[in-house]
Amino acid sequence: MTIEVLVLGAGQEVGKSCVIVKINGKRIMFDCGMHMRHTDHSRYPDFKKISDSGNFNDALDCIIITHFHLDHVGALAYFTEVCGYSGPVYMTYPTKALSPLMLEDYRKVMVDRRGEEEQFTSDHIAECMKKVIAVDLKQTVQVDEDLQIRAYYAGHVIGAAMFYVKVGDAEMVYTGDYNMTPDRHLGAAQIDRLRLDLLITESTYATTIRDSKYAREREFLKAVHKCVSGGGKVLIPTFALGRAQELRILLDDYWERMNLKVPIYFSSGLTIQANTYHKMLIGWTSQKIKDTYSTHNAFDFKNVHKFERSMLDAPGPCVLFATPGMLIGGFSLEVFKHWAPSEKNLVALPGYCMAGTVGHRLTSGKPTKVDTDPDTQIDVRCQVHFISYPFIYKEIYLLCKQFIKKISTSSSIYE
Template sequence: MDVRFLGGAGEVGRSAILVNDRLLLDYGLLTGNPPRFPVESPDPDAVVVGHGHLDHVGAVPSLLSGDRRPPIHWTPPTRELALTLARDTLKLHGGSYRCPFTENDVKRVTEVSRTHGYRETFEAAGHEVTFYNAGHVPGSAHVLVDDGGTRLFYTGDFHTDDQRLVSGTTARPDADVVICESTYADVDHEDRADVEERFVRSVETTLWEGGTVVVPAFAIGRTQEMMLICDTYDIPCYVDGMGTRVTEMLRQYPEFIRDADALRRAKSHARFVTGRDGQRKRIAEQQAAIITTSGMLSGGPAMTYIPEIRSNPVNKVTMTGYQVEGTPGRDLIESGRAEIDGRVMPVSAQVERYDFSAHTDRDGLFAFLDSYRDATVLVNHGDRCESFAADLASEGFDASAPTTGDEITA
């Protein structure tokens, strides 16, 4: 089996892996201004997508330009999320850089889409492919690829512990080669219950003091997780941005949600924002949590809320997700300043960071990979892939960390 890394090796973003020059696993983008795309524009016979985040699916429509029409295989939620993200990319960024796909390309996605559930084996480009629940976000999948000689297990992004929104992965199918993510390979997550308790105590204190809490959150997964927490602890909250649409969509696929009734209750508890900036400025004066995109402060309604609450030190900004280097969210955490709509703003409001990660941590990675001690392990999707691969090798694994552009025969 030949495996070529077109992106996502040694970095968090633009995941793209070409198998046997025929089957493409993911085709994402690396968030930035401008964003970065995989190093090649392949012409695969079929595409398989692990989950619906921009760094894994953001560039998929570009594969359908010209006469190319490879079928795209994914779970039903991933399909819906990919279409939502593609339309949003066209709307928000089409004018600021050369978007690699058009509205017609997005329409073609629906024509070539093939959806599958977990543990349903299907054929793609001459390979047998099976999805397994990856425990990352609704619809996220590990991908097992069998070409008749080698079994490749692409973990995608995954979590071994339960979250409120989705259950952790328990899948460990036999494999000869494992391509494993390593986003938090050098981190041990704090116990999730303790993180929730600190977050809730902090938010309740701010509201009691008359302040407002802005909760930047990824639209897919994190927004719904924060909604579930707010409902559980009866914290008044607004939800704004793409997360409102994603929440409505996810409720159509209860089989991919850990507790669909809990998500329904959380939606009833929250107040969804549908108005414009005038309404948002009024909401920014409320004693409530405002769960809003963008999770890295790189766009979305957060661009309205942060300027409105930034000057009052009673207010808070609680970052809930991974912040890519160079994003305003990362700058805010490190310097107390962030570029918002082209203007660098000091933020006097308190800035806090909470580890609500949907990725497994170092201990989880080792526990997961313990089932694959006889396999070849290729480490990707992380800032320190080589270091983690070396740690694995020191524990007896056949592990290495490819770089983007590498081709490996397994």
């Protein structure tokens, strides 16, 4: 048995997840993401390390994508349509449905709003998706005579999966992001008891012990309520898919309980499409949402409405979900420039922010000024609240350490 691992992205950083595993002669690419902070070709994994000749079809047996976030799928259309890979690509049905929405939204932001050179076109995205083979949970897929794969529920976002791979007598699991506790719209990660030779796992928060999720939610709701009660505006910069749905359910329920009349808005047309897909993919959600689906669809938000650009400087309190997350550009950054100078307002950052982004600078201290681009500096007088949703307990980190120590001296973790 021989196993070789080549990390092309997300090693010691968050962004452009891409890992090549050679196992018993088969070479598999796990995830094909981009780094959201970079604006040149360093946003992509260094594909030349896979093949000097550029013949990626001979160099790879397949690609497996864990979920639709851009740091896991953002480079896929570029790799297939520009670099020329035409082999099989595997992902779950929801990931196949939602990935093109994410890729097209990113393309529009980068090209139409930021004026960057186009890396891939809408036609490239469509052709890329034709190469994708959708899989269901726990469906064993025979890629070829020696290679089989199987997807397991990962939580995190709708359609996210952990992938089991078997090549001959070698077995491994690769995870992207996963959640070990259920939330309002997704269940907890689930996987069979397996005898593995290799485990590669996302570990962004692996050494961080977090407070109770409910305590974090209470603090978030308290901060939002205090802001709007004082006549302020709340900006929640978030990507349109995933955490946006979770937070909207949280706020929609809270608004109903507290009988609040302050408007909640979302800014992205992508959000409308995303909610449509979430309504269609109820089978991938939490048991609670599935149980109540016949009487109430959790993604029919009573208090959430579409935001028009003309409302940007309108008087009065409101809550606005604006894309993209991390304040990396687009409409969320435009809103931030308008609202940050007022001490009545609040910016609530709902998750990890990569180094170099405006979001990261806000969560790393209490800056009074922030450079949003080389020519623009914003006075930051607003309040800043950070609520971190994805969390993995330290016990998982310790378990992984034990696993690594075990397989370094033995062919099986259970020996």
